Amino acid sequence: MKAMLLAAGRGERMRPITDHIPKPLLEVAGKPLIVRHIENLVRAGISELVINHAHLGAQIEQALGDGSRFGARIQYSPEAHALETAGGIANALPLLGNGPFAVINGDIFCDYDFACLHERAARLVANGDTAHLVLVDNPPQHPGGDFGLNQLRVTDSVPRFTFSGIGIYRPALFAGIPRGSIAPLAPLLRAQIALAKVSGEHHPGLWVDVGTPQRLAELDRQVSTLHNAP
Secondary structure, eight states: OEEEEEOOOOOOGTGGGGTTSSSOOOOOOOHHHHHHHHHHHHHTTTEEEEEOOTTTTHHHHHHHTTTTGTTOOOEEEEEEEOHHHHHHHHHHHHHHHHSEEEEETTTEOOOOOOTHHHHHHHHHHEEEEEEEEEEEOOOOTTOSSEEEETTTTSSSSSSSSEEEEEEEGGGGGGGTTTOOOOOOSSSHHHHHHHHTOOEEEEEOOEEEEOOOOHHHHHHHHEEEHHHHHO
């Protein structure tokens, strides 16, 4: 199973920090967000990785290299300008293979166990689904949530949860998007949800969308405190 880490966003709400550092390289307790994902994926037995980038992408390649020091193999999918989530995935399809693959937002912090992704992918294939989404409780900045969840099926009903930025997808979901075009993910997902083709789960643990300097500072304090606890 392969995984794609999304790292092409500009990080407008994180400016001026992201004027000089790409958002996924921002550090929490001394370690870049994207490095935490890479290490967690490798521990889960997922070492074939694809990373897209646009803004300050050379810094990402320089920082991560070919992935060998993490026990991973990293391939890059550069974008001249950010193509949004579905566009970025479609652009990277030639690197992702023919089977279901995981996609993780590079700018989140989460204690979800990536080892679960293997079973979720197998179940997706068995059920004939096109996508599997990990949902979390709604954070203060997004109280309305994104999707409903009913018996492990993602719905458009209430109550709603927030999409974590962790999902598994079949390549066919993005096959109709021309490479290099800008395309958001939500319309694709809603069309598949209407067809009852999207499974899901609720992750009750730690999850932070590291979207602002304030959230980054608070998360850094929280994680540093945990690491320094006796």
